[in-house]
Amino acid sequence: MKAVIWTRYGPPDLLRLAEVKKPTPRDDELLIQVQAATVNRTDCASIRAKPFFMRLVTGVFKPKKQIPGTEFAGVVEAVGKEVTSLKAGDKVFGFDDKGTESQAQYMTIHEESAISMPEDLSYREAAGCFEGAHYAYNFINKVALKKGQSVLVNGATGAIGSAAVQLLNSFGIRVTAVCATESIALVKSLGAEKVIDYKKEDFTRDENKYAFVFDTVGKSSFFKCRHLLQPGGAYISSDLGYMAQNIFLPLITPLIRPLTGNKITIFPNPVNIRGSMLLVRELIEQGKFKAVIDREFPLEQIIEAYKYVEKGHKKGNVVITIGHNAPEK
Numbered sequence: 001m002k003a004v005i006w007t008r009y010g011p012p013d014l015l016r017l018a019e020v021k022k023p024t025p026r027d028d029e030l031l032i033q034v035q036a037a038t039v040n041r042t043d044c045a046s047i048r049a050k051p052f053f054m055r056l057v058t059g060v061f062k063p064k065k066q067i068p069g070t071e072f073a074g075v076v077e078a079v080g081k082e083v084t085s086l087k088a089g090d091k092v093f094g095f096d097d098k099g100t101e102s103q104a105q106y107m108t109i110h111e112e113s114a115i116s117m118p119e120d121l122s123y124r125e126a127a128g129c130f131e132g133a134h135y136a137y138n139f140i141n142k143v144a145l146k147k148g149q150s151v152l153v154n155g156a157t158g159a160i161g162s163a164a165v166q167l168l169n170s171f172g173i174r175v176t177a178v179c180a181t182e183s184i185a186l187v188k189s190l191g192a193e194k195v196i197d198y199k200k201e202d203f204t205r206d207e208n209k210y211a212f213v214f215d216t217v218g219k220s221s222f223f224k225c226r227h228l229l230q231p232g233g234a235y236i237s238s239d240l241g242y243m244a245q246n247i248f249l250p251l252i253t254p255l256i257r258p259l260t261g262n263k264i265t266i267f268p269n270p271v272n273i274r275g276s277m278l279l280v281r282e283l284i285e286q287g288k289f290k291a292v293i294d295r296e297f298p299l300e301q302i303i304e305a306y307k308y309v310e311k312g313h314k315k316g317n318v319v320i321t322i323g324h325n326a327p328e329k
């Protein structure tokens with residue numbers, strides 16, 4: 001089969017497309033013919049091992065997995081003898097931040113890491129549904145949201161931000177979203193009530209107060225956003241911040257509430273991927289969630305896809321389409 005090969009950490013130019021042996025599923029695994037994958041910011045962090053602690057997951061000296069990729073959509077071709085929840089012919093999609101080796105024509109995965117696709121969803125739409133949404137949901141589920149509350153989302157056009165706006169909207173939360181001028185219509189279409197154009201205004205000077213500030217693109221800080229928060233409000237960022245402050249402040253701010261006006265920071269440690277996937281599928285079926293797709297690249301242009309995603313300007317997701325016309329081995 002054709003697969004992207006990843007043998008050492010570094011820039012996208014180190015990746016290459018090669019013919020490798022088609023994998024065989026273990027007893028509790030599915031063999032999936034991959035139809036679409038994505039290149040996302042988790043993949044970019046993995047291939048470069050940046051931040052360095054990524055190596056604890058991906059391999060200390062060199063990648064443990066031979067093929068990169070985290071999100072996928074495809075069809076089950078075969079199942080191991082212990083698999084009960086899915087069968088050959090099922091259309092499935094999924095995500096695992098530890099890597100699924102999905103940037104290939106075939107992959108194997110534990111049955112719990114894939115779920116069946118909603119009817120009518122295309123593979124290209126399905127592939128981009130989970131990475132951003134999983135992280136977005138792990139901002140949201142760290143706080144006690146109440147219907148009608150106001151939340152500010154910075155970076156509302158990214159994979160995480162575009163998912164956060166839709167998830168918050170589906171929970172009845174009023175969203176103020178921060179994005180660039182050219183993305184205002186997109187962000188409004190996702191459900192934002194108010195949009196701040198960061199090219200014209202500094203959102204940290206906004207005079208409105210919010211229950212929570214979610215900086216999904218990691219371009220601000222708790223100290224810059226503190227006055228945007230209502231008493232008892234929380235700031236969450238996707239980035240470690242200057243001197244990794246977004247790791248340390250969540251330990252300190254809950255202890256010094258009187259000094260911060262009862263405002264805290266929270267670290268969005270993402271857990272329970274399957275829970276996020278099941279929620280997102282339900283919202284897709286209810287017409288409340290749709291992956292935003294920026295552009296598509298064929299597997300053959302994987303290096304260009306990584307280089308594009310690394311620029312940090314994609315709107316939603318970058319999909320990798322995987323052809324199956326070549327004779328199989």
Ligand SMILES: NC(=O)c1ccc[n+]([C@@H]2O[C@H](COP(=O)([O-])OP(=O)(O)OC[C@H]3O[C@@H](n4cnc5c(N)ncnc54)[C@H](OP(=O)(O)O)[C@@H]3O)[C@@H](O)[C@H]2O)c1
Binds near residue numbers: 218
């Ligand atoms: N370490 C990891 O494993 C990991 C995994 C996932 C995400 N993350 C981090 O989480 C962040 C967001 O991830 P993502 O996947 O959502 O990113 P993404 O899809 O690449 O999107 C980033 C978005 O932010 C927008 N943006 C850029 N500068 C901005 C600014 N100053 N203010 C507001 N918006 C701005 C970009 O559009 P415009 O440029 O057009 O405005 C783009 O749509 C990234 O910093 C990423 O490194 C880390």
